[in-house]
Amino acid sequence: MKIKRWLSGAFCLLFLAACSRNPVNESYNLNFYSDADEIRIGEEYHPQIIKEYGGEYNAPALRAYVQNIVNRLGDVSHRPQLVYPVTLLDSNEINAFAIPGGHVYVCRGLLAYINSEAELAGVMGHEIGHVNAKHGLQRMSKSTGFNLGAVILSLLLFQDDEDKQNTAYRVGQTVFNVALLSYSREDEMEADRLGIEYENKAGFSPLGVGRVMTMFERLSGVSSQLSTVLSTHPASSDRSKQARIEVRKLEEKGSINRELNRERYLEQINGLVTSAKGQPVKQLQIYTVQKGDAWDNLAARYFNGDAAKKLAWFNGCELSEPLPARIKLGLF
Ligand SMILES: [Zn+2]
Structure with missing residues (x-):
């Protein structure tokens, strides 16, 4: 009995000590980690992530371009x-x-699917939004808190049976880890809002976030490559709707930048490798549209078939829209 009271008291104390103010919304969240811990954890994970994803893509100019966009967003975050x-x-x-x-x-x-600097800045703003609102860290803290809670609970429930304690702990942990594999819908919506806010403050067009959402919605039916991103970032009509509302709010406060900087982005990704690793190398080429070109005749010329809709979507357009000055070829 004594030990029970001691354990539950200790757990409550730990919980209180671990609540810290969120930099984004001023609410108190469960967080066991200081900024220094957070940076250290990131540095520990970094090499593992590179390994897991098949190494770094060696394109120094493109990396510098993306880094510059991220720095601008980080500065206003x-x-x-x-x-x-x-x-x-x-x-x-x-x-x-x-x-x-x-x-x-x-x-x-x-990078192959994105069509403008505004879209890239939108995605980067969203990701920085997760870091600013400490979404990953909260997931980790919940996991740590849960593991601790699971240990205490299994000790309390099965005081005399070590085997049962271990089983209860393992089952609880698995269930919780599965729940932690993706961010919550609320986290995603918050990251979208922050992405739009940072884009606008940094001088990019805040239309980027909404355009990326449209891209995911269009392509979810035509590309198997999308399955991973959609499982962690569900493209929902709620999110598209929220993106439109946030942009409207900004417009009410003043004029927004509507320049997507499509050309500037396309120049950066000319020659980007688009094939899967181990497959014959395919590269993206930026094609300057000629007089007489149309979605259907270009699709017929380059893909031997009726892929006009796919080609238009891949370039961020609907079939009914006129061809922009330059388009991407070479993804499929
Ligand atoms: Zn996200």
Whole structure:
């Protein structure tokens, strides 16, 4: 009995001590880690992530370009004191993510799908948003808190049976880890809001976040590469709707930048490798549209078939829209 009271008291104390103010929304969250811990954790994970994703994608100019965008967003974020180092990953997965401490990762697969600087800044703003709101860290703290709670609970429930204690602990831990594999819908929506806020403050077009969402929605039916990003970042109509509302709010306060900087972005990704590792190398080429070109005749010329809709979507357009001055070829 004594030990029970001691344990529950200790647990409550620990819980109170671990609540800290969130830099983004001023609410109190469970967080066992200081900023220094957070950076150390990030540095520990960093090499593992690079290994897991098949190494770094070696493109110094492109990396510098993405880093510059991320620096501008980081400077206007809620945690400008953090460094946000960018790593390009040699994977054609359509994915980007950030880890506690500020490391930001972009797979080349995602860079191939993006169509403008505003869209790239939108994705990066979203990822930095997760770091600023400490979403990953809270997940880790909950996991730590839970593991501790699970130990205490299994001790209390099965005081005389060590085997039962171990089993109860393991089952509880597995259930909880599965629940932690993806951010909550609320976290995603908060990261979207922060992404739009940072984009706007840093001078990018805040239309980027919404455009990326549209891209995911369009492509979810046509590309198997999307499965990973969609499982962690569900493209929902709620999120698209929220992105439109946030942009409207900004417009009510003053004029917003509507320049997507499509050309500037396309120049940066000319020649990007688009094939999966181990497959014959395919590279993206930026094609200058000629007089007489249309989605359907270009699709017929380059893909031997009726892929006009796919080609238009891949370039961030609907089939009904006119061709922009330059388009991307070479993804499929
Ligand atoms: Zn996210």
